[in-house]
Amino acid sequence: LPPPVAHAARRSLFNVLGTAVGAAPAPAIEAILGVALTERSGETVILPGRAEALDPYWAALAIGTAAHLDDFDDTHLATVIHPGAAALAAVLSLQPETGASGAQCLTAFALGCEVQLRIGNAISPSHYDRGWHITGTCGVFGAAVAAAVLMGQDAEGMERSLAHASFMMLGHREAFGTMTKPYHPGKAAVNGILAARLAASGLPGTADPLGPGGVLEVLASTVDWQELTGSWESDWELERNTFKPYPCGIVSHPLIDAAIEASGHIGDRSAVTEVEITCNPLVPELMGRRQPQDGLEARFSSYHAVAVGLLDAEAGLAQFTDDRATAQEVVRLRDRITLQPTSQCARDEASIRVGLAAADAISVHVPHARGSRERPLTESELLSKVERLVAPVLGDGAATGIREAVDALASAPDLRALLAALRPASAETEAV
Amino acid sequence: LPPPVAHAARRSLFNVLGTAVGAAPAPAIEAILGVALTERSGETVILPGRAEALDPYWAALAIGTAAHLDDFDDTHLATVIHPGAAALAAVLSLQPETGASGAQCLTAFALGCEVQLRIGNAISPSHYDRGWHITGTCGVFGAAVAAAVLMGQDAEGMERSLAHASFMMLGHREAFGTMTKPYHPGKAAVNGILAARLAASGLPGTADPLGPGGVLEVLASTVDWQELTGSWESDWELERNTFKPYPCGIVSHPLIDAAIEASGHIGDRSAVTEVEITCNPLVPELMGRRQPQDGLEARFSSYHAVAVGLLDAEAGLAQFTDDRATAQEVVRLRDRITLQPTSQCARDEASIRVGLAAADAISVHVPHARGSRERPLTESELLSKVERLVAPVLGDGAATGIREAVDALASAPDLRALLAALRPASAETEAV
Numbered sequence: 129l130p131p132p133v134a135h136a137a138r139r140s141l142f143n144v145l146g147t148a149v150g151a152a153p154a155p156a157i158e159a160i161l162g163v164a165l166t167e168r169s170g171e172t173v174i175l176p177g178r179a180e181a182l183d184p185y186w187a188a189l190a191i192g193t194a195a196h197l198d199d200f201d202d203t204h205l206a207t208v209i210h211p212g213a214a215a216l217a218a219v220l221s222l223q224p225e226t227g228a229s230g231a232q233c234l235t236a237f238a239l240g241c242e243v244q245l246r247i248g249n250a251i252s253p254s255h256y257d258r259g260w261h262i263t264g265t266c267g268v269f270g271a272a273v274a275a276a277v278l279m280g281q282d283a284e285g286m287e288r289s290l291a292h293a294s295f296m297m298l299g300h301r302e303a304f305g306t307m308t309k310p311y312h313p314g315k316a317a318v319n320g321i322l323a324a325r326l327a328a329s330g331l332p333g334t335a336d337p338l339g340p341g342g343v344l345e346v347l348a349s350t351v352d353w354q355e356l357t358g359s360w361e362s363d364w365e366l367e368r369n370t371f372k373p374y375p376c377g378i379v380s381h382p383l384i385d386a387a388i389e390a391s392g393h394i395g396d397r398s399a400v401t402e403v404e405i406t407c408n409p410l411v412p413e414l415m416g417r418r419q420p421q422d423g424l425e426a427r428f429s430s431y432h433a434v435a436v437g438l439l440d441a442e443a444g445l446a447q448f449t450d451d452r453a454t455a456q457e458v459v460r461l462r463d464r465i466t467l468q469p470t471s472q473c474a475r476d477e478a479s480i481r482v483g484l485a486a487a488d489a490i491s492v493h494v495p496h497a498r499g500s501r502e503r504p505l506t507e508s509e510l511l512s513k514v515e516r517l518v519a520p521v522l523g524d525g526a527a528t529g530i531r532e533a534v535d536a537l538a539s540a541p542d543l544r545a546l547l548a549a550l551r552p553a554s555a556e557t558e559a560v
Numbered sequence: 561l562p563p564p565v566a567h568a569a570r571r572s573l574f575n576v577l578g579t580a581v582g583a584a585p586a587p588a589i590e591a592i593l594g595v596a597l598t599e600r601s602g603e604t605v606i607l608p609g610r611a612e613a614l615d616p617y618w619a620a621l622a623i624g625t626a627a628h629l630d631d632f633d634d635t636h637l638a639t640v641i642h643p644g645a646a647a648l649a650a651v652l653s654l655q656p657e658t659g660a661s662g663a664q665c666l667t668a669f670a671l672g673c674e675v676q677l678r679i680g681n682a683i684s685p686s687h688y689d690r691g692w693h694i695t696g697t698c699g700v701f702g703a704a705v706a707a708a709v710l711m712g713q714d715a716e717g718m719e720r721s722l723a724h725a726s727f728m729m730l731g732h733r734e735a736f737g738t739m740t741k742p743y744h745p746g747k748a749a750v751n752g753i754l755a756a757r758l759a760a761s762g763l764p765g766t767a768d769p770l771g772p773g774g775v776l777e778v779l780a781s782t783v784d785w786q787e788l789t790g791s792w793e794s795d796w797e798l799e800r801n802t803f804k805p806y807p808c809g810i811v812s813h814p815l816i817d818a819a820i821e822a823s824g825h826i827g828d829r830s831a832v833t834e835v836e837i838t839c840n841p842l843v844p845e846l847m848g849r850r851q852p853q854d855g856l857e858a859r860f861s862s863y864h865a866v867a868v869g870l871l872d873a874e875a876g877l878a879q880f881t882d883d884r885a886t887a888q889e890v891v892r893l894r895d896r897i898t899l900q901p902t903s904q905c906a907r908d909e910a911s912i913r914v915g916l917a918a919a920d921a922i923s924v925h926v927p928h929a930r931g932s933r934e935r936p937l938t939e940s941e942l943l944s945k946v947e948r949l950v951a952p953v954l955g956d957g958a959a960t961g962i963r964e965a966v967d968a969l970a971s972a973p974d975l976r977a978l979l980a981a982l983r984p985a986s987a988e989t990e991a992v
Contacts, residue, residue: 129670134970136799137670140634142946142966143803144627144644145608146959149982150877150949151629151742152609157622161612176577177584180593185617190589195576197583202572212576238561238569259778264727295696295744310583311758312727326743346691367568371575445582514574517582527578534574538566550581 162329172224176550177521184221185318188271192217192314196263198445199310199427200375200517204368205501207248207262210313211369214267215240217317218274223543226278230540233278238366240274245365247338250355251348258348264312265347268293269338271320279328291333292323294343373499373513374443376426379410380433382478382497387437389492390482397439398457399485402464405434406479409469418462426453435461438482444516476500523553594761604656608982609953616653617750620703624649624746628695630877631742631859632807632949636800637933639680639694642745643801646699647672649749650706655975658710662972665710670798672706677797679770682787683780690780696744697779700725701770703752711760723765724755726775805931805945806875808858809847812865814910814929815839819869822914822924829871830889834896834915837866841901843910850894858885863894870914876948908932955985 129137151157173187174180175194182190195201195213202212215237223233244266248255256262272293276286296319327333338344344351374384383405394400405411407430415430426432426448435458436447452458473479476497482490496502498509505513515527526549533546540546561569583589605619606612607626614622627633627645634644647669655665676698680687688694704725708718728751759765770776776783806816815837826832837843839862847862858864858880867890868879884890905911908929914922928934930941937945947959958981965978972978 129667130794130796132794132799133670133674133796134666136796136801137666137673138966138969139803139942140644140673140798140801141648141666141669141969142963143942144633144648145962145966145982146946146949147630147633148623148627148645148648149609149953149958149962150632151626152607152953152984154626154629157607157610157626157629161610161614161618161622165612165614175584175589177581178589178593180597182593182597186593190593191580194583194586194589195580197586197589198579200582201576201579212572213580216573216576216580234566234569234573235561237573238565241569241572242565261727292743295693296747311724315728362562362564364562364565364568366572367564369568369572371571510571510575514578517578521581521584526581530577530581531574534570534577537570537573550577552584 173221174547174551176220176547177518177552179552179554184225184321188217188221188317188321189311189314191220192267192271192317193310194314196313197310198375200372200445202369202371203378204245204248204365205370205378206365206368207245207252207266208256209244209248209266210263211241211244211267211270211366212237213313214244214263214271214316214320215274217314218271218320219278220543221317221321222275222278226280227542228278229542230537230546233543234537236274236277238364239277240270241366241369242270242364243273244270245369246355246358247344249365250352251344251350254350255348260347261312264316267313267316268296268319268323271317272323273320275321275324276327279324281324281328285327287335287337288327288331288333289320289324291335291337292326292331293320294334294337296320296323368501370499370501371505371510371513373505373509374433375445375448376433376443377415377428377430378499379408379475380415380430381499382476382494383407383411383430383480384433384437384443385494385498386478386480386492387434388441388443389494390480390490391438391441393490394438394482394484395487396484399487400438400461400464400482401485402466402483403434403438403461404466404468404481404483405430406468406470406473408473408475408477409471410475411478412467412469416467418465419459420453423448423450423453429462430467431462431465432458434465434480476502521552522550605653606979606983608652608979609950609984611984611986616657616753620649620653620749620753621743621746623652624699624703624749625742626746628745629742630807632804632877634801634803635810636677636680636797637802638797638800639677639684639698640688641676641680641698642695643673643676643699643702643798644669645745646676646695646703646748646752647706649746650703650752651710652975653749653753654707654710658712659974660710661974662969662978665975666969668706668709670796671709672702673798673801674702674796675705676702677801678787678790679776681797682784683776683782686782687780692779693744696748699745699748700728700751700755703749704755705752707753707756708759711756713756713760717759719767719769720759720763720765721752721756723767723769724758724763725752726766726769728752728755800933802931802933803937803942803945805937805941806865807877807880808865808875809860809862810931811840811842811907812847812862813931814908814926815843815862815912816865816869816875817926817930818910818912818924819866820873820875821926822912822922823870823873825922826870826914826916827919828916831917831919832870832893832896832914833917834898835866835870835893836898836900836913836915837862838900838902838905838911840905840907840909841903842907844899844901848899850897851891852885855880855882855885861894862899863897864890866897866912867893908934953984954982 171181272289276289417429420426420429479493529549603613704721708721849861852858852861911925961981
């Protein structure tokens with residue numbers, strides 16, 4: 129340090145040590161110590177799909193990050209919020225110490241999602257347009273509410289939880305396409321749990337934290353307050369939550385549906401001479417990369433999506449690895465694809481025409497993509513999606529056990545049956 | 561839950577459990593577990609002024625909050641950042657496990673402050689004007705850098721630390737006047753430490769996190785990039801850090817100086833008939849409350865500040881308690897004060913004229929307030945300020961011991977001497 133800087137640093141350090149000591153006995157510091165010291169109960173939360181247990185904060189970070197890691201979770205199309213990851217992380221992390229029943233966990237999860245979506249509606253679209261990752265920012269509120277429900281907080285406690293959550297916003301869109309993005313819902317869950325705990329310790333917060341003059345006006349230039357005061361009796365936004373069948377940009381999904389359907393009619397896949405796609409103009413705008421160099425880039429290439437749909441007749445995680453993104457047959461086929469964007473084509477609509485060397489061309493039209501609002505995943509499609517995700521970790525058929533445990537939650541005394549269904553076979557061995 | 565909502569909740573829950581399990585073995589989740597599992601070493605950080613020790617995260621929250629609790633810490637006037645609290649919290653919380661020397665701690669503290677101030681300069685004034693509490697938002701970067709320095713990170717690690725810090729912004733101005741505000745630098749320190757740890761675990765982040773297209777453009781409508789690329793050889797912003805002599809709104813400080821000086825010339829304080837103050841127009845605008853109802857409100861009342869300056873000849877924490885804010889003699893005197901705002905009067909300037917029942921009026925002019933850029937606190941004024949803060953906690957004369965330990969830091973092998981000076985006498989007894 130240059131000497132004048134060292135001098136300035138010593139003065140600043142001395143002064144701030146003074147204020148830190150002076151406030152050391154204050155009630156606000158007692159509140160932090162109260163939360164910290166009652167919490168060192170250790171690692172009580174078992175992670176889905178792993179053998180390790182962590183304390184609630186680290187567990188929330190790991191679970192929320194894992195749930196969003198491959199951008200394959202759930203999507204509320206109007207706000208582009210992925211609400212499930214932060215809500216799940218808060219519920220799984222706090223259930224052990226609160227002893228919440230299955231029904232309470234399901235309610236906490238539903239409310240944790242719904243609060244994100246209603247706040248998201250209120251601050252859309254200006255919040256996202258400013259550069260925020262709305263899944264991170266709204267996730268803090270959702271996780272705080274889920275935590276508050278599990279802790280049994282009353283209306284006043286809930287207001288305090290939201291007040292503390294409101295100073296722990298996070299996540300901006302620069303992180304898209306990097307490994308930072310999936311941390312957003314994980315960290316949102318950590319912060320939401322901390323907010324609810326501080327509220328439970330009695331620490332007062334801002335009154336009416338979601339009201340005019342508050343954080344929502346910091347986050348967005350226009351706030352639609354009516355979105356916050358809808359009924360809880362019916363018409364939840366959560367009912368409009370959708371599930372991606374494919375782990376890649378959603379505008380390419382009708383193209384993949386069309387490619388997979390066409391694939392079933394092609395005898396020799398090496399005979400494909402040309403592929404013409406009619407699609408919405410957003411497809412080339414958002415996913416116009418013809419030759420992605422790795423798996424992450426492949427998720428934003430509509431050419432890759434169509435190519436693997438035709439070649440593999442599916443588009444799961446296996447189709448978006450680095451290896452598959454650079455495979456010779458895939459590279460060649462991507463070069464034969466033409467996009468014909470037209471505003472006549474809806475966002476969830478696409479047509480494909482596959483020209484073949486020694487046969488008639490094959491044409492398929494998909495009016496609504498699988499997983500869209502108009503064509504939600506059927507129960508069996510959802511089961512099949514989850515099975516492809518969990519089988520490599522938990523073993524074949526594991527999705528059925530998870531589904532049964534989820535369906536039985538409303539009458540389950542706790543989460544034991546669900547957690548058992550989420551435990552890898554290797555964990556049993558290690559425990560012995 | 562209404563039945564359609566419960567159905568939607570079960571589908572969302574099942575789906576997101578699938579993605580959480582599917583990603584459970586991924587490197588990003590291994591990184592979180594790696595940090596979490598190596599860290600459960602327990603409570604190694606002793607809090608200044610207290611007997612308890614906490615783990616680094618909880619300690620950072622408690623120390624940063626305590627340092628800023630009474631809004632009495634340090635102020636960089638150009639940005640209104642209070643840089644010391646978050647930097648201190650990061651340094652004290654990470655020193656035990658890193659074994660950093662005194663010199664390294666001082667460097668980490670200085671850089672932790674400086675990074676906040678340079679970023680603050682770059683995004684001022686539009687960032688603050690949007691409603692953000694700049695001490696919270698910039699504090700995360702400062703704490704991340706302080707942590708990265710203590711952990712010995714190289715340039716690439718530092719860039720990753722800043723990238724991870726950039727998704728953990730926090731703090732908005734709605735919290736002003738509530739107990740939420742002092743949490744901002746505490747939570748900033750927690751997030752900064754987490755960011756540095758994730759970086760150290762090798763997790764990649766956004767490239768050039770502070771560059772164009774990044775978080776700074778999310779936080780502010782105008783960014784002055786040149787502020788980020790100044791020399792580290794001289795002219796640090798930290799040299800312009802100032803220390804409040806009084807724990808109340810800074811625009812009232814020249815008024816308090818004038819009142820305290822006038823007070824020395826008054827024999828019988830009950831003989832005051834009227835008080836006229838000439839001041840900058842910001843004084844009534846920001847601190848125009850004539851009769852505050854409690855200690856917190858009193859901090860934003862220039863009338864209260866002048867009254868206690870005249871009656872008590874000082875304005876420390878004891879002058880801003882609920883009792884003092886409602887004492888009869890204070891209430892009466894506040895009613896006799898008139899503010900005469902004029903733009904002729906600088907922000908750090910004030911004049912007072914005290915009318916007395918049976919004596920000539922007393923007039924005092926203060927061209928520059930104590931603690932202003934033009935009249936920084938002298939070493940003895942700073943010592944006296946800190947002594948008034950720490951004496952009730954550590955015992956009389958404790959500030960001298962702290963000052964000596966700070967001045968000896970550059971050659972200290974660790975923080976043991978400093979921590980000993982910060983330890984309350986009662987802690988020794990309890991330890992026995």
